[in-house]
Amino acid sequence: MRPRASSASLTITDLRKDFGDTPAVDGISIDVPEGSFLVLLGPSGCGKTTTLRMLAGLEDPTGGEIRFGDRVIARGDGTEMVPPAEREAGLVFQSYALWPHKTVFQNVTWPLTVAKWSKEARRARGEEVLSLLSISDLADRYPGEISGGQQQRVAIARMIAPQPKVLLFDEPLSNLDAKLRVDTRGELMRVHRSTGATSVYVTHDQVEAMTMATHIALMKDGRIEQFGTPRELLESPRTAFTATFIGTPPANIIDCEVAGGRLSAFGVDCGAAPASVRGGALKAMYRAGSIEIDLEASASGCLEATFADQVPMADKWVVGVDLLDGTRVSVSRDTPVDLLPGDGIGLRPPQAPDAYFDVDGALLDTEVVR
């Protein structure tokens, strides 16, 4: 496949989608340069798929504007609405949405037929994309006769066949098993690189986002919680939600009280309070590696907790424990613990948290004292 010179930047401005009185997308703005790999990340119902469908042209925005490059493709006031096929965008559906009555080859080339490509051009392009995705030998099969992973490749081949400038993916890996998911992730990044097209990828899996994205828009309740590079989101979360959503394992948030320049939770001292906060409540962020486990259940200076589960991760063990109020805390350590679920243990906080958030989850702009 030849890399395309014409990719397009993507500009979303104050985009809205209201279903009746309920906003599904509540005014979002995103700007990424051409060739980016933008991931729309968030829990289910956060508006990420609706946003993608507005980019594809399958939903009309009720406010704001979408631009591919300089070209306005949709305006929320209804004055501009470029039909899906004229946006030079391709979409891979979560269900793949292959046409069950067409063979693999027909699935890939039918969009070219619709676009009035010549017969030779269709054949050549069809063979090209099938071989790019290593599915040439499936050309004459029907979708019902091939595996889920192969169907996924057909869906990707069908999307890139008309050489779109923007590639859209709606949770394309969620129907695959774990191993296939990792392999296909690599495949998708290869397709992205070889086409050079700007990609928008919807997922609820932060690992996928961290692996593939050049930019992540973390969404919640129809709004963008934080927009940035994967590294920015991981290292400098601006909200408590971002902190608990990103990372493997994600950071821990513990509700604390402030008194006399110190933090405390459940009556146990949790380190220094930020100078700007004199009293009241706040949320303290601790990374998994910042907290230690004391196997003695009621060790002094430790938060009381109960052991829940543990899982090996790379050369560490991530131990999950529950605080008294049910808050789940993940701690990473070198060795597994020898406990049964429900056994009491202690959590020893560091001298100071890794970050502070106010009770609404917004980052408190404070020099973190280590």
Added chain:
Amino acid sequence: MSTAPAPRRTTVGRTVARARTALTRPTVVLGAGTLLVLLVLVMAPLIGLVNTTLQSDNRQAWSDVFASPMSQNLLWRPMGNSILMGVATAVGSTVIGGFLAWVVVMTRVPGRRLLGLLAMIPFALPSFALALAWESVFRNDLVGGSTGILVNLGISVPDWLAWGPVPIAATLTAHYFSLSFMLIAAALAGVNGDLMEAAEMTGASTLRVAKDIALPVVAPAMISGALLAFAEGVSNFVSPALLGLPVRFHTLSTRLYGAISTGDVSRGYVLSIVLILVAALIMYASTRVTGGRRSFETITGKGGRRRGVELGILGRPVAGLAWLLVTCTTIVPGIVLVLSSLTRHTNDFTSGLTLHYWIGGSDPALAQGQPGVLNNPQILQATWNTVLLGVCVAIGAGVLGLLISYVITRSSGPKWLVGTLNVTSFVPFLIPGIALGAAFIAQFGAPIGPLPSLYGTFAILVLAGIAATIPFSVRSGTAALSQVSKDVEESAVMAGAGLFRRIGAIIAPLTARGLFTGGVLVFVQMVRDLSLVVLLATPAMPVLAVLTYQYSSENFTQLANAVTVVIAVISVAATIIARRFEGAAQPWNSNS
């Protein structure tokens, strides 16, 4: 294509631009188009019907019907008779249908599968088949003309068994119990073994399980079946016409037919409106009970049901009764109709058997010179008309039904449009066939502006047929569309395929099986229907069902019965062919 920044537009400019983008949405155009067609096919005839009775010349008809010395005979007594027939049909159908459903689904009576199959047949046959068969067996000499088999064998038949409410109710019940059976059996099959066993594990008695678990699940189906049977019994035309008219036992349907066919049109229209209101009220109640449209669910064999109800000593009598019921409503009438069409003198086996009424030429000694059905140009013409009518209606209603169900389920069109389509496409379900026929004459029987009168044309039959079957077509269209996921269509949108290309290249091939089956059911419905076409067909434009009715009225019993057999054969053949094609049409499903 426009470039940034967005130009500032005036309000008017924005409205125009918005309208322009809305109009590029073919679904909006499609929705408006199908609604227009529906309004013409469904609402216009109803409005025409009401409107005609309100013309100054015709207004008199309302007082004639409701408040005049004639009212008693014109309206109140027929209405009482209609309701009596409705109640009798409802009770009979529910008792027989419920009993058979219980036997087939819950017990281990030998031959349950065949029993279930036979119990579904009467509903698939023309409703006049049973009335004709009854007449062939029980007709006595009260009104003159030839007599039935029993009288010819020297057995006297009392008048109440030969004519009037008892035979009408019996033949209606024998036809419509099938519907109750299908509904109740489907509901009973839903009370699967696990559900019953879970109840029995609590230690509840069998009776208690039946009362607290099975009955509540089945009750909506029973009530729905009863109401449907009631509505059909109230509005049925052919049974009262064949078995009641000769002894002046009138129902609303026969009264309105009599009024319109004798030129007393406006009174007939008023009676049609009354019949529509009565039937619509009941049908509406029925859909409220089931919370949806009439379903034609078939029984699927639930595997793994552990045991049937133990009948013990009652086993044989129960099985005997069940077999007797289905035999008397399917096999016996079939044999009677075939044999009767072979008798030289009507229903008299001593006169000898003959194939004259099937293949004979014109013989002045027999049936006033009418040739046999396979040799009779009028019948051959009617057969051709009937088949063509069935095909045209099946295709027309199928296409319209698919488009309407597409707009209803797939389009993001304006709510009012989708809602209006939904309601309008359901309306014909509430209208008895004979009243819909009357409405079509009222609206299209006279020239409208430059358009000629459609009375007596093939077109009016097709249009009325489409209008009558559109609720069913929309329903089967919706069911077929649900087989195509939204994603599959949207991926064609992304490929740039327009609405009609999507429907042609994606939706139609994927829904072909469901649409074809639905089309065959519509075809069968049209071939065996009498009440819709009885007012619309003319001697110049005959259809089989109407010919049957005419032959029967003129006492050409053998011909009437022979044509009924022809109709039954066409219906059954169409159904079998549909089954055959079902599997072959979709090669991509062959290996999975």
